[in-house]
Amino acid sequence: MEVLNHWEYWMLLGFMGLGTLLMLTASLGVLRMTNALARMHAAGLGSSLGILLLLLATGYYFQFMGNHEKGSLLLMVALGFLLLVTNPIATTAMSRAVMRSSPDNDRQYLALDEYAVGKRLTVPVPSEPNTMIYVDRRGWDSSKWETYDRDVIPLWVADMDFRSPDPIIKALQVRAAHGIFGYGATEEAVGEWFCTHLLERYDWHVTPDQLVFLPGLVSGLNLVVRAIGRPGSGVMTHEPVYPPFLVAPGLQDRKLQSVPMPHDHNGGLLHFRLDMERFRAVADDSTALFLLCNPHNPTGRSLARHELLELAEFCLNRSIVICSDEIHCDLMHEGRRHLPIASLEPEIADSTITLMAPSKTYNMPGLGCSVAVVPNPALRTLVQQAAMGIVPHVNVMGYAAALAAYSHADCRTWLEELLRTLTANRDYMEQALLAAFPGVRTTRPEGTYLSWVDFGAVVENPYRFFLNHARVALSEGSRYHTTGGHTWARINLGTSQSLLEEAVARMQAAVAQHQGS
Amino acid sequence: METVYAPFQTGVQLCLLIIAVSMVLTVIRLVRGPETPDRTVSFDLLAVQAVAAVLVVSVLLGRSDIYDVAIVTAVLGFLGTVLLSRFLEGDG
Numbered sequence: 001m002e003v004l005n006h007w008e009y010w011m012l013l014g015f016m017g018l019g020t021l022l023m024l025t026a027s028l029g030v031l032r033m034t035n036a037l038a039r040m041h042a043a044g045l046g047s048s049l050g051i052l053l054l055l056l057a058t059g060y061y062f063q064f065m066g067n068h069e070k071g072s073l074l075l076m077v078a079l080g081f082l083l084l085v086t087n088p089i090a091t092t093a094m095s096r097a098v099m100r101s102s103p104d105n106d107r108q109y110l111a112l113d114e115y116a117v118g119k120r121l122t123v124p125v126p127s128e129p130n131t132m133i134y135v136d137r138r139g140w141d142s143s144k145w146e147t148y149d150r151d152v153i154p155l156w157v158a159d160m161d162f163r164s165p166d167p168i169i170k171a172l173q174v175r176a177a178h179g180i181f182g183y184g185a186t187e188e189a190v191g192e193w194f195c196t197h198l199l200e201r202y203d204w205h206v207t208p209d210q211l212v213f214l215p216g217l218v219s220g221l222n223l224v225v226r227a228i229g230r231p232g233s234g235v236m237t238h239e240p241v242y243p244p245f246l247v248a249p250g251l252q253d254r255k256l257q258s259v260p261m262p263h264d265h266n267g268g269l270l271h272f273r274l275d276m277e278r279f280r281a282v283a284d285d286s287t288a289l290f291l292l293c294n295p296h297n298p299t300g301r302s303l304a305r306h307e308l309l310e311l312a313e314f315c316l317n318r319s320i321v322i323c324s325d326e327i328h329c330d331l332m333h334e335g336r337r338h339l340p341i342a343s344l345e346p347e348i349a350d351s352t353i354t355l356m357a358p359s360k361t362y363n364m365p366g367l368g369c370s371v372a373v374v375p376n377p378a379l380r381t382l383v384q385q386a387a388m389g390i391v392p393h394v395n396v397m398g399y400a401a402a403l404a405a406y407s408h409a410d411c412r413t414w415l416e417e418l419l420r421t422l423t424a425n426r427d428y429m430e431q432a433l434l435a436a437f438p439g440v441r442t443t444r445p446e447g448t449y450l451s452w453v454d455f456g457a458v459v460e461n462p463y464r465f466f467l468n469h470a471r472v473a474l475s476e477g478s479r480y481h482t483t484g485g486h487t488w489a490r491i492n493l494g495t496s497q498s499l500l501e502e503a504v505a506r507m508q509a510a511v512a513q514h515q516g517s
Numbered sequence: 518m519e520t521v522y523a524p525f526q527t528g529v530q531l532c533l534l535i536i537a538v539s540m541v542l543t544v545i546r547l548v549r550g551p552e553t554p555d556r557t558v559s560f561d562l563l564a565v566q567a568v569a570a571v572l573v574v575s576v577l578l579g580r581s582d583i584y585d586v587a588i589v590t591a592v593l594g595f596l597g598t599v600l601l602s603r604f605l606e607g608d609g
Contacts, residue, residue: 013528091561097603
């Protein structure tokens, strides 16, 4: 009868101990990992290795203890074989099942480390989104969320964190399933539906042949600047304004004639307007184009009929072509109706190029589909010639999404819901800013989901200060001006209210610490 | 029945305890889910841990004939997992 030595006992114990500990790690993995695939990985590896070690130890033990029956070693080998074959098969079957039945955000599995345990996530994931569906965009291809560090709350570039309406998503899925992504034709249906949209919403009669589809608003802006006038011509605009307005004239060899927008304030609330006197003073014989932004980015102003008429009269008298960026036209608060400047009078329409897009409204700027409305055939030819060979067509996915956006009634219902959410966010931010930062002044946007805030009473450069000390990324005020503007910042309200609350809390804490020190 | 080195006996008992704790943890995940795939994964792990427990018990008792139990457990666990997975796939 063979009996084991002490060291053999300790060796066996070591094997068994290690095996059981691996079982424990497998269980901990299954319990602590955050999704089924990660859990499966832990369970599969831990249990396979663990059972292997246990089998080795027990096999050795019974072989040399001498009390094994003839068949037991065979059984042992059979068991080992069984486990080592079945475990991988079971794991494969499970992973297939998990991949097929997991929720549609499959890509989160590509960034497992970001999702493990939750400790590394310092920006909270809102648990109670507004009525809109908030989507966690981290780890996706988002400029807004990937530009700054992971702990920064991004309230800068103007897109929203809300899921687009279902008909658009469905249309893209159907288009993708077609499987052919060859050269697209301009879809007439998109133009027809877009014209119906303009008629229904703005009482503006436009025909599909007056539309020029473009892959983006900024390229459209540059295109118009290039198309109108000649090198050295004056391009007039108002500031603060969306930065490409100030950059485009220089890029296209034109002369920028920018006029500041004066503002009144009532308590902490700002109201911007156009300065017609200054426009008249600054305009000269070279002025060929007026770049208008309405609803205005970043102040959220929606210009009233009399303001638009006065501006149009000024431009028509001097034969200045108007280029009106109305990309935020559908995003109006409290049932206010947007007035396209070209819809006011036929003569105005005749010298106006209006830029619009479904991108802000339905949160799809990444699909690159915009449209220029150019009723005047001569102007339209100029724009088309300037685009020729340089500006690509709208891509097939952009058309598919735009068609769904304008043709589905569900999208309009979605938009109503979105507007309620945005108005609530706007009101929240106004109250929170005025309560948290005495002396700070903010706009109450009539349209857009952007707040334009003067933090001058609190910090000198809010963009840099809040980015460094509060880890909140706002849009830098100086970029909206030709000179100065450092005390201003633009805040993007198109996200969940709880994220806005967190941002304000962080900003308030940073200012308190700054003033305390 | 010859005597077994006492510390070894204690060590093996400790192993059994650890496996028991692991199984409890796995059961927590089994109950919590939240989705069927999570439950399938924890069920599969539980089956393997049951086999491990049988192995440890066999050493503790000095009886190799309970291997039959381990084999049956392993086969049943495997079949269960594969069947559940097939079901889930069809579902998805």
